[in-house]
Amino acid sequence: MPTKIFNFLKAHFKRISLLQISIAIVYLWFGGLKFFNNTSPAEEIAKDTISILTMGIIPRETTIILLAILEVGIGIFLLLDIYRKQTIIVTLGHMACTFTSLLILNEASFTYSPYAPTLLGQYIIKNLIIVAALISIYQSSRKA
Template identity: 45%
Template sequence: MTKTSILLSRRLNRNNIMAISLGIVYLWFGLLKFYPHLSPAEDIAKDTISILFLETISSNWSLTLLAFWETCIGLLLIINYYQQLALFFALAHISLTFTPFFVFPELTFNDLPFSLTLLGQYIVKNIIIISVIISLLVRTYKSSQNQTITTNSTY
Protein backbone atom coordinates (compact mmCIF):
# COMPACT_ATOMS: atom_id res chain seq x y z
CA MET A 1 0.00 0.00 0.00
CA THR A 2 1.19 3.47 -0.79
CA LYS A 3 1.50 6.11 1.90
CA THR A 4 -1.40 8.06 0.37
CA SER A 5 -3.75 5.07 0.38
CA ILE A 6 -2.85 4.26 4.00
CA LEU A 7 -3.55 7.85 5.08
CA LEU A 8 -6.79 7.87 3.10
CA SER A 9 -7.95 4.58 4.62
CA ARG A 10 -7.27 5.93 8.11
CA ARG A 11 -9.15 9.14 7.33
CA LEU A 12 -12.13 7.43 5.68
CA ASN A 13 -13.36 4.99 8.26
CA ARG A 14 -17.07 4.30 8.63
CA ASN A 15 -17.62 7.07 11.19
CA ASN A 16 -15.89 9.68 9.07
CA ILE A 17 -17.86 8.57 6.03
CA MET A 18 -21.10 8.98 8.00
CA ALA A 19 -20.06 12.43 9.22
CA ILE A 20 -18.98 13.55 5.75
CA SER A 21 -22.17 12.18 4.17
CA LEU A 22 -24.31 13.92 6.77
CA GLY A 23 -22.27 17.08 6.23
CA ILE A 24 -22.89 16.97 2.48
CA VAL A 25 -26.65 16.68 3.04
CA TYR A 26 -26.65 19.60 5.49
CA LEU A 27 -24.43 21.71 3.24
CA TRP A 28 -26.54 21.01 0.16
CA PHE A 29 -29.89 21.68 1.86
CA GLY A 30 -28.47 24.75 3.59
CA LEU A 31 -27.08 26.27 0.40
CA LEU A 32 -30.40 25.78 -1.40
CA LYS A 33 -32.14 27.88 1.23
CA PHE A 34 -29.95 30.90 0.45
CA TYR A 35 -31.65 31.13 -2.95
CA PRO A 36 -35.38 31.90 -3.04
CA HIS A 37 -37.66 29.12 -4.29
CA LEU A 38 -34.90 26.50 -4.75
CA SER A 39 -35.57 24.50 -1.61
CA PRO A 40 -38.71 22.35 -1.61
CA ALA A 41 -38.80 22.81 2.17
CA GLU A 42 -38.77 26.62 1.99
CA ASP A 43 -42.46 27.28 2.70
CA ILE A 44 -42.85 24.75 5.51
CA ALA A 45 -39.59 25.96 7.08
CA LYS A 46 -40.75 29.58 7.01
CA ASP A 47 -44.17 28.71 8.43
CA THR A 48 -42.76 26.47 11.16
CA ILE A 49 -40.11 28.99 12.25
CA SER A 50 -42.76 31.70 12.28
CA ILE A 51 -44.84 29.66 14.74
CA LEU A 52 -41.87 28.58 16.86
CA PHE A 53 -40.69 32.17 17.26
CA LEU A 54 -44.20 33.60 17.68
CA GLU A 55 -43.89 35.57 14.43
CA THR A 56 -41.09 37.74 15.83
CA ILE A 57 -38.70 36.99 12.94
CA SER A 58 -39.53 37.81 9.33
CA SER A 59 -39.89 34.78 7.08
CA ASN A 60 -37.03 35.82 4.79
CA TRP A 61 -34.69 36.45 7.72
CA SER A 62 -35.67 33.14 9.35
CA LEU A 63 -34.89 31.23 6.17
CA THR A 64 -31.50 32.94 5.89
CA LEU A 65 -30.70 32.01 9.51
CA LEU A 66 -31.77 28.42 8.84
CA ALA A 67 -29.64 28.33 5.70
CA PHE A 68 -26.65 29.62 7.66
CA TRP A 69 -27.26 27.10 10.48
CA GLU A 70 -27.51 24.13 8.11
CA THR A 71 -24.52 25.25 6.03
CA CYS A 72 -22.33 25.69 9.11
CA ILE A 73 -23.30 22.24 10.40
CA GLY A 74 -22.47 20.77 7.01
CA LEU A 75 -19.08 22.44 6.73
CA LEU A 76 -18.07 21.54 10.29
CA LEU A 77 -18.98 17.89 9.73
CA ILE A 78 -17.19 17.69 6.39
CA ILE A 79 -13.94 19.21 7.64
CA ASN A 80 -14.18 17.44 11.02
CA TYR A 81 -13.86 20.65 13.01
CA TYR A 82 -15.81 21.04 16.27
CA GLN A 83 -17.64 17.90 15.25
CA GLN A 84 -19.30 17.27 18.60
CA LEU A 85 -20.71 20.81 18.68
CA ALA A 86 -21.91 20.45 15.09
CA LEU A 87 -23.62 17.19 15.98
CA PHE A 88 -25.45 18.78 18.92
CA PHE A 89 -26.62 21.60 16.63
CA ALA A 90 -27.67 19.01 14.04
CA LEU A 91 -29.61 17.04 16.67
CA ALA A 92 -31.42 20.19 17.78
CA HIS A 93 -32.18 21.10 14.17
CA ILE A 94 -33.39 17.67 13.09
CA SER A 95 -35.57 17.36 16.21
CA LEU A 96 -37.31 20.61 15.27
CA THR A 97 -38.10 19.25 11.80
CA PHE A 98 -40.81 17.12 13.44
CA THR A 99 -42.70 20.24 14.56
CA PRO A 100 -45.03 20.30 11.50
CA PHE A 101 -46.59 17.03 12.71
CA PHE A 102 -47.95 18.99 15.67
CA VAL A 103 -48.58 22.44 14.23
CA PHE A 104 -49.56 21.51 10.66
CA PRO A 105 -51.08 18.01 10.85
CA GLU A 106 -53.24 18.80 7.81
CA LEU A 107 -50.04 19.14 5.75
CA THR A 108 -48.33 16.02 7.07
CA PHE A 109 -51.16 13.48 7.31
CA ASN A 110 -53.78 12.35 4.82
CA ASP A 111 -55.63 10.35 7.47
CA LEU A 112 -54.48 10.44 11.07
CA PRO A 113 -52.34 8.78 12.34
CA PHE A 114 -50.75 6.54 9.69
CA SER A 115 -51.35 7.87 6.19
CA LEU A 116 -48.60 10.41 5.57
CA THR A 117 -48.48 13.04 2.85
CA LEU A 118 -45.28 13.46 0.85
CA LEU A 119 -44.22 16.16 3.33
CA GLY A 120 -44.92 13.78 6.21
CA GLN A 121 -42.78 11.11 4.58
CA TYR A 122 -40.04 13.70 3.98
CA ILE A 123 -40.06 14.44 7.71
CA VAL A 124 -40.26 10.82 8.92
CA LYS A 125 -37.10 9.89 7.02
CA ASN A 126 -35.28 12.19 9.44
CA ILE A 127 -35.38 9.31 11.93
CA ILE A 128 -32.49 7.86 9.93
CA ILE A 129 -30.57 11.12 10.26
CA ILE A 130 -31.22 11.15 14.02
CA SER A 131 -29.77 7.62 14.23
CA VAL A 132 -26.62 8.71 12.40
CA ILE A 133 -26.22 11.79 14.62
CA ILE A 134 -26.64 9.76 17.82
CA SER A 135 -24.19 7.14 16.55
CA LEU A 136 -21.62 9.83 15.79
CA LEU A 137 -22.21 11.54 19.14
CA VAL A 138 -21.62 8.27 20.98
CA ARG A 139 -18.39 7.79 19.03
CA THR A 140 -17.16 11.33 19.75
CA TYR A 141 -18.06 10.94 23.44
CA LYS A 142 -16.21 7.62 23.71
CA SER A 143 -13.26 9.11 21.85
CA SER A 144 -13.09 12.08 24.22
CA GLN A 145 -13.32 9.71 27.22
CA ASN A 146 -10.44 7.62 25.85
CA GLN A 147 -8.33 10.75 25.39
CA THR A 148 -9.08 11.82 28.96
CA ILE A 149 -8.06 8.41 30.32
CA THR A 150 -4.87 8.42 28.23
CA THR A 151 -4.00 11.97 29.31
CA ASN A 152 -4.63 11.23 32.99
CA SER A 153 -2.60 8.03 32.94
CA THR A 154 0.55 9.82 31.74
CA TYR A 155 1.00 11.66 35.04
Protein backbone atom coordinates in the same frame (compact mmCIF):
# COMPACT_ATOMS: atom_id res chain seq x y z
CA MET B 1 1.71 21.28 -3.36
CA PRO B 2 -1.19 19.19 -4.78
CA THR B 3 0.34 16.09 -3.15
CA LYS B 4 0.37 17.80 0.26
CA ILE B 5 -3.28 18.82 -0.14
CA PHE B 6 -4.24 15.33 -1.28
CA ASN B 7 -2.40 13.72 1.65
CA PHE B 8 -4.04 16.12 4.09
CA LEU B 9 -7.52 15.38 2.71
CA LYS B 10 -6.83 11.65 2.68
CA ALA B 11 -5.75 11.70 6.33
CA HIS B 12 -8.65 13.96 7.30
CA PHE B 13 -11.34 11.83 5.70
CA LYS B 14 -9.90 8.65 7.26
CA ARG B 15 -10.70 10.17 10.67
CA ILE B 16 -14.40 10.71 10.04
CA SER B 17 -17.04 8.15 9.21
CA LEU B 18 -19.02 7.84 6.01
CA LEU B 19 -22.11 8.58 8.10
CA GLN B 20 -20.67 11.93 9.13
CA ILE B 21 -19.61 12.76 5.57
CA SER B 22 -23.01 11.83 4.14
CA ILE B 23 -24.89 13.89 6.74
CA ALA B 24 -22.57 16.82 6.01
CA ILE B 25 -23.31 16.57 2.29
CA VAL B 26 -27.07 16.47 2.92
CA TYR B 27 -26.85 19.55 5.14
CA LEU B 28 -24.69 21.44 2.66
CA TRP B 29 -26.96 20.53 -0.24
CA PHE B 30 -30.34 21.11 1.40
CA GLY B 31 -29.12 24.15 3.33
CA GLY B 32 -27.59 25.64 0.20
CA LEU B 33 -30.90 25.36 -1.64
CA LYS B 34 -32.55 27.55 0.99
CA PHE B 35 -30.41 30.52 -0.08
CA PHE B 36 -32.34 30.63 -3.35
CA ASN B 37 -36.10 31.29 -3.52
CA ASN B 38 -38.34 28.37 -4.36
CA THR B 39 -35.58 25.80 -4.79
CA SER B 40 -36.08 23.87 -1.56
CA PRO B 41 -39.13 21.62 -1.29
CA ALA B 42 -39.15 22.34 2.44
CA GLU B 43 -39.01 26.13 2.13
CA GLU B 44 -42.66 26.92 2.85
CA ILE B 45 -43.11 24.41 5.65
CA ALA B 46 -39.84 25.64 7.21
CA LYS B 47 -40.97 29.27 7.02
CA ASP B 48 -44.39 28.38 8.45
CA THR B 49 -42.92 26.32 11.29
CA ILE B 50 -40.35 28.94 12.27
CA SER B 51 -42.97 31.68 12.06
CA ILE B 52 -45.22 29.77 14.45
CA LEU B 53 -42.37 28.87 16.82
CA THR B 54 -41.11 32.47 16.95
CA MET B 55 -44.64 33.90 17.04
CA GLY B 56 -43.91 35.85 13.86
CA ILE B 57 -41.19 37.98 15.45
CA ILE B 58 -38.69 37.17 12.69
CA PRO B 59 -39.76 37.97 9.11
CA ARG B 60 -40.37 34.84 7.00
CA GLU B 61 -37.74 35.75 4.40
CA THR B 62 -35.18 36.25 7.15
CA THR B 63 -35.98 32.91 8.82
CA ILE B 64 -35.20 30.91 5.70
CA ILE B 65 -31.82 32.66 5.28
CA LEU B 66 -30.98 32.04 8.95
CA LEU B 67 -31.98 28.40 8.52
CA ALA B 68 -29.79 28.15 5.40
CA ILE B 69 -26.83 29.59 7.32
CA LEU B 70 -27.41 27.14 10.18
CA GLU B 71 -27.70 24.13 7.89
CA VAL B 72 -24.70 25.02 5.73
CA GLY B 73 -22.72 25.76 8.91
CA ILE B 74 -23.62 22.35 10.31
CA GLY B 75 -22.56 20.76 7.03
CA ILE B 76 -19.20 22.54 7.05
CA PHE B 77 -18.52 21.71 10.69
CA LEU B 78 -19.40 18.04 10.17
CA LEU B 79 -17.37 17.77 6.97
CA LEU B 80 -14.31 19.44 8.49
CA ASP B 81 -14.87 17.61 11.80
CA ILE B 82 -14.77 20.84 13.80
CA TYR B 83 -16.22 20.68 17.33
CA ARG B 84 -17.82 17.33 16.52
CA LYS B 85 -19.73 16.79 19.77
CA GLN B 86 -21.04 20.36 19.95
CA THR B 87 -22.02 20.25 16.27
CA ILE B 88 -23.91 17.01 16.81
CA ILE B 89 -25.78 18.51 19.77
CA VAL B 90 -26.75 21.58 17.70
CA THR B 91 -27.77 19.30 14.83
CA LEU B 92 -29.94 17.17 17.13
CA GLY B 93 -31.61 20.38 18.32
CA HIS B 94 -32.24 21.33 14.70
CA MET B 95 -33.70 17.88 14.06
CA ALA B 96 -36.02 18.26 17.06
CA CYS B 97 -37.27 21.52 15.59
CA THR B 98 -37.93 19.90 12.22
CA PHE B 99 -40.19 17.35 13.88
CA THR B 100 -42.38 20.11 15.32
CA SER B 101 -43.79 20.57 11.81
CA LEU B 102 -45.46 17.19 12.16
CA LEU B 103 -47.34 18.47 15.20
CA ILE B 104 -48.09 22.11 14.44
CA LEU B 105 -48.62 21.80 10.69
CA ASN B 106 -50.45 18.52 10.75
CA GLU B 107 -52.44 19.24 7.59
CA ALA B 108 -49.26 19.81 5.58
CA SER B 109 -47.57 16.74 7.03
CA PHE B 110 -50.30 14.10 6.78
CA THR B 111 -53.16 13.19 4.49
CA TYR B 112 -54.53 10.98 7.27
CA SER B 113 -52.92 11.75 10.60
CA PRO B 114 -50.82 10.13 12.00
CA TYR B 115 -50.26 7.21 9.65
CA ALA B 116 -50.36 8.57 6.09
CA PRO B 117 -47.70 11.26 5.64
CA THR B 118 -47.67 13.60 2.68
CA LEU B 119 -44.47 13.88 0.66
CA LEU B 120 -43.43 16.75 2.96
CA GLY B 121 -44.24 14.58 5.97
CA GLN B 122 -42.06 11.82 4.58
CA TYR B 123 -39.31 14.39 3.99
CA ILE B 124 -39.44 15.21 7.71
CA ILE B 125 -39.88 11.66 9.02
CA LYS B 126 -36.79 10.45 7.14
CA ASN B 127 -34.83 12.66 9.53
CA LEU B 128 -35.13 9.82 12.05
CA ILE B 129 -32.33 8.14 10.09
CA ILE B 130 -30.16 11.24 10.47
CA VAL B 131 -30.92 11.38 14.22
CA ALA B 132 -29.90 7.72 14.64
CA ALA B 133 -26.70 8.31 12.66
CA LEU B 134 -25.85 11.41 14.70
CA ILE B 135 -26.31 9.53 17.96
CA SER B 136 -24.09 6.74 16.63
CA ILE B 137 -21.39 9.24 15.63
CA TYR B 138 -21.64 10.98 19.01
CA GLN B 139 -21.31 7.68 20.88
CA SER B 140 -18.31 6.60 18.82
CA SER B 141 -16.60 9.96 19.41
CA ARG B 142 -17.07 9.56 23.18
CA LYS B 143 -15.13 6.27 23.05
CA ALA B 144 -12.26 7.79 21.10
